[in-house]
Amino acid sequence: MVNAGVVGLTVIDDYKAKLWAQVLPDIRVQENLAISQGNHLGWAVRNSNPELAADLGKFWKKVQKGSLMGNILIKRYYKNTRWIKNPGREQARKKFIHLLELFRKYGDEYGFDALALAAQGYQESELDQNRKSHRGAVGIMQLLPSTAKDKNVGIADISTEENNIHAGAKYMAFLRDRYFSDPAIRPDDRMAFSWAAYNAGPAKVRKMRAKAEAMGLDPNRWFGNVEIAAGKIVGRETVRYVANIFKYYAAYKLLADLHPKKSIL
Known part of the structure; x- marks a missing residue:
């Protein structure tokens, strides 16, 4: 809705903003307006479940941007998609x-x-x-x-x-x-x-x-x-x-x- 012009501004995690800016032509990321910095994001896994942690690590390598599967997923789900228009124009x-x-x-x-x-x-x-x-x-x-x-x-x-x-x-x-x-x-x-x-x-x-x-x-x-x-x-x-x-x-x-x-x- 920001891209369509329905919403003028929103606050979002920087990595999400940068991802969408690659796909939606009218998104502008204003990094100088950060409301917090130095935060960490990640998966939490119990110490008693090292198998899950290992599987998540393997999964991440397969789907991260730049990998074959990651590029396929980004193209399938983010590009060449009919995004909404602004019904308020x-x-x-x-x-x-x-x-x-x-x-x-x-x-x-x-x-x-x-x-x-x-x-x-x-x-x-x-x-x-x-x-x-x-x-x-x-x-x-x-x-x-x-x-x-x-x-x-x-x-x-x-x-x-x-x-x-x-x-x-x-x-x-x-x-x-x-x-x-x-x-x-x-x-x-x-x-x-x-x-x-x-x-x-x-x-x-x-x-x-x-x-x-x-x-x-x-x-x-x-x-x-x-x-x-x-x-x-x-x-x-x-x-x-x-x-x-x-x-x-x-x-x-x-x-x-x-x-x-x-x-x-």
Whole structure:
């Protein structure tokens, strides 16, 4: 979000700042603004477990920058990735304000935060009703007409902004209530699973959760758990999709908090 211009400044460990500065073009590391120096960072291993310490040493040599595996990992996870844009820039903000009442209307109807739906719409199309994907998905919420016509949504014409947002919100509610209604799933995770299902389909998310459980992870938690299994089943696309929406959601809330007198709300 700093690179996108949503956040102007942040404090971070110097090694992380230098890593991201190599990848994100608009990051500037201000080393003269250090708030503390001379700190140490490392792994803590029990004296009774020298085998783990030895394995960590071997692992570090394999993955550190400059090693073959390290270079592969940096290229895979940090480079050639679609980073978020700034949803608060003037043109994007005008689109958002124009559509906000519709996001509020259908967010209230189906039990969603309007900003969360708007964040999804921004990830899908940058709030562009004229956007059409190569798969035939259309509009702000990038929904297939066949999905919108299905009895679980029942909105035949999604060519208008209102119908498109309505269909997207209603389909999200269907996914949430049909597949992720278990009270053991927290509200934030229900939202994350619903977004993942919107992107990859509910059957794939069911497989992700089963895979997570088999891996010893929590099948009811997305971040740090099911998202890891998702990467093994469908690759990075769905993982990045959910993460980006959360970032846009955070960006909208942050913009509202930072500019209360000029509130986007």
